[in-house]
Amino acid sequence: MSGTTDLSRLFEPRSIALVGASDRAGSIGGYALQNLAEHSTxxxxxxxxxxxxxxxxxxxCWPSVAALPATPDVALIAVPASEVMAALHECADRGVAFAIVFTSGFGETGDEGKALEAEMRAIVAxxxxxxxxxxxxxxxxVNRRLGLTFSPAFKLDLLAGPIGIATQGGGLGRCLLQSMQRGIGVGLWSSAGNEVDLEVSDFIDHMAGAGDVGVIATLLEGxxxxxxxxxAVRHAAAQRKPxxxxxxxxxEYGRRAAQSHTASIAGSAEVNSAVLRQMGVVEVDDIDELIDTAALxxxxxxxxxxxxxVVCSSGGTAALSADMIGSAGLELATLSPATLAELAKHLPPFVSAANPLDTSGEILNKPEALDATLRAVAEDPAVGLVLYPIPLEYGPVTKGVAESIVRVQRETGTPIVAVWMSDRLGAGYDALVAGGLMPMRSVGxxxxxxxxxxxxxxxxxxxDAVPAPEPLWLLAGGGAALPDVSTEPLAKHWLATHGMAVPTHRVARTQDEAQAAARELGWPVVAKVVSAEVAHKSDAGGVAVGVRDAEELARVWERIHADVTAAVPHARIDGLLIEAMAPPGGVETLVGVHxxxxxxxxxxxxxxGIHVEVLKDVSRRLLPITLDDARDMLRELRGFPILQGIRGRAPRDIEAIARTLVAVSDLVSAHRGAVAELEINPLWVGAVGQGVLALDxxxxxxxDAP
Structure with missing residues (x-):
């Protein structure tokens, strides 16, 4: 069930069986029959x-699927939950390719429902x-006018178009579908429900290969x-479909609600966002943003x-738009001299031709001037898109502005983003919708x-310039066997043999060995417990930093053994790691793989420190990564200016961190499937040229992971 499936007969079946067909008003079987027989083609x-x-x-009517004269491509299951399993067994025995189960009352209800879903998966297998x-x-x-659905709204939402929608839940999916009221059609909508077998991923994959879908919008609960x-998303990227x-x-509230709704696994929000960004998926924050972005x-x-x-007829609106554009990190285009000269021909003499462009109200009743100014800006070679906010509904005047936008959009390939800001919808708004411009409702x-x-x-x-490597999770087979890395000295030896810098250290099994190691390395030193059973040494009292002399080391030896034994009674202590102190003035970072x-x-x-623990200032990527990926990860950190050097401090060795990230990626990739977790914390970073040190x-x- 983890591979891809040809879904063409699901989306375009040659024959359909409706199990639970009815003419009872308001029933699921009744609505499904109406949608197929009366509202579909x-x-x-x-x-x-x-x-x-x-x-x-x-x-x-036929008494059963088994009694049919031919095997249907798709069976729609519209019977009560108590009858669903018998219907599915019958469809499977008959050789039906796809079964769509409308009925609820399964995994979302608890353990009994989950057991029934397990039986469904067994039927599939x-x-x-x-x-x-x-x-x-x-x-x-919608593009084939086929409704395999019981929704009574099907007959109302039939504007065909290039957007494919893949969701788990139905309510928000229908909300997306009904965005066609603003002028952009939707070609396909699949709502996977509990995903006992086919998932949103299957539908994204199908839409990636569908010739009538150009953009895929998805709402994921897990x-x-x-x-x-x-x-699926790599397939979409390869087909150049956003x-x-x-x-x-x-x-946490959202995760609990999603799990109770469709029994989905929400996963880590931070990892989900990192994966989406890395795969080129455009993640948005709200349903309106999903609709607006997909339409664009x-x-x-x-x-x-x-x-x-920016083009509009209100100075305040132009300034507001420019402010929001700058705050979002977008760049205003510098209009060319040719564009400025063309604008001067059509604007009143008191208007300053610039970007943002406030045309003033003088030209609102001059269709030729409206068209010419907007056309000149849209066709400027530096302009990639035009924002045209309309702040108020002003009857025929606003209708004329909207019609001008529609006319010019037909002539230019530069998208014109019309914004209808007023809560009063008028003929101008209708003109934008009819022109397929999908007017947005606020500048923000x-x-x-x-x-x-x-x-x-x-x-x-x-x-396109540098194709990303295939994610490690997709590669078949395992990598090299992992050596013994059960203690810090063994883990550091493993890192060092693969080119990563670690402090000079010795493992001391007796106090005498500890004293000798400290004299060799030079005071002060770090002392840490060596035990395979103590992963978090500081929490167990197993670390002492800045040990200055032999007397202090003797006390540290006794104290660490006593504290660790009290904290982790079952731990076997193999001695202490005596290690040279890192040079002063470094910056501590964290590198980890999970x-x-x-x-x-x-x-x-x-x-x-506080950057990770409190501010959650962390950048993530799926393995493997390239050196460019590593550099991008560092630049994404809000604390990146600290690495660049602030308040007179020297810049840190950013390239050394990036090389370490790649080395860790290569190391885990080489031992694919063998490493559950790897953490270097802290990774000490010196000034440019000083490199890095894996301090722990x-x-x-x-x-072995818990």
Missing amino acids: FTGDLYLINPRREAIGERR RSGMRIYGPNCPGLTN VRDGRKFLR VVALKIGRS FARARPGPNEKVA KAVKAMSRWVWHGQWRARA TDDSFGPVISVGLG ALAIRAG
Whole structure:
């Protein structure tokens, strides 16, 4: 079930069986029949299954799927939960390719429902029939006008278009679908429900290969199969189809709600976001932003370095827009002399031709001037997209502005982002919708969508220039066997043999050996317990820093043994690690790898202390990473200026950190499947040219992790 499946017969079936067909008003079977028979343009065979009826209307009813004259491609299951399993067994025995289970009352209800879902998966395993759902509203193929759904809204939401929607829940999915009321059509919508078999990832993968889908919008409550998801979004990227995602479950409240809703596994919000960004998926924060951003991608694709122009007839609105654009990190385009000269021909003499452009109200009743000024800005070679906010509804005047935007958009490939700011919708708003411009409802929302659009253009350019390596989680087979890394000295030896710098150290099994090691290394020294059973040495009282002389070391020896024995009574102590102190003036960072349940090995880097523990200032990537990835990770840190050098401090050796990140990536990749966790904390960073030192190291074998 983890591979890909050809879903063409699911989205475009030749024959359909409706199990639980009904003409009872308000029933699931009744709505599903209406959608298929009255509101779809389906021309294949439609079989109605109802053992208590001979016919519904003029359509014959069959007592069972087994009694049908031919095997349907798709069976819609619209019976009570108590009858679902029998229906699925019957469909599987008949050889049905796909079963869509509308019915709820399974995994989302508790252990009994989860046991039934396990039985569903067993049906899939033995028969090869794929199951969609349960607890789902079904599937809508708007581009083929086919409703495999019981939603009474199907007949109302039929504007075809280039956006594919893949969700788990139905309510927000329908919300996305109904965004077509603003002028951009939706081609496909799949709502996977509890995902007992087919998942959102399967639908993303299908849409990536569908010729009538150009942009994929997805709403994720959880990722059940990380490998499948990675393959799906990589497929979409290879087909140059943007994926825009809203991930629910980023807070503890949201995670609990998502799990109770569809029995999904929400996963770590930080890892999810890092994975989406690395794969080029455009992550958004709200349903409005998901709609706006997907619609913008449906209209145009960004280049690698898009700049923005603002055109409107209100000076305050122009200034507000410029402020928001700057705050979002976008760049206003500098208009060319030719553009400025063209604008001067059509603007009143008191208007300053610049970006942002306030045309003033003087030209609002001059259609030719409206068109000419907007056209000149949109066609400027430095302009990648135009923001056109309309702050008020002003009857025929505003309608004329909207019609001008629509006319110019038909003439230019530069997207014009129209913003209808007033709560009073008028003829101008309707004109924008009719023109397919998907008017956004605030400058802030528009700027967010534009920021996502511009970011993806930059990501696309980098991905084209240097293709990303395949994620470690997708590679078959395992790597080299892992040596014994059960203690800090063994872990550091492993790191050192692969080119990573560690402090000079000795393992002392007696007090005399400890004293000799300290004299050899030079006072002061660090003393740390050596024990495979003590992973977090400081918590157990197993660390002493800055030990200055022999007397202090003797006391430290006794104290560490006593404290560790009290904290971890079962621990076997193999002695103390005596280590040279790091040079003064360094900056402490953290480098770690852990195995995420959904996506596999993830590498993290952050500044030590408060930056990681309180501010959560950490950058993450799936393994493996390149040197450019490592540099980008460091630049993403809010504390990056500290590494660059602030308040007169010398810049740190940033390249040495980046090389260490790559070395860790290469090391874990070489031992693929054998390393559960690896942490270098702290990684001491000196000034430029001084390099780095792994002051502490913890490695945990796969299988040994708690």
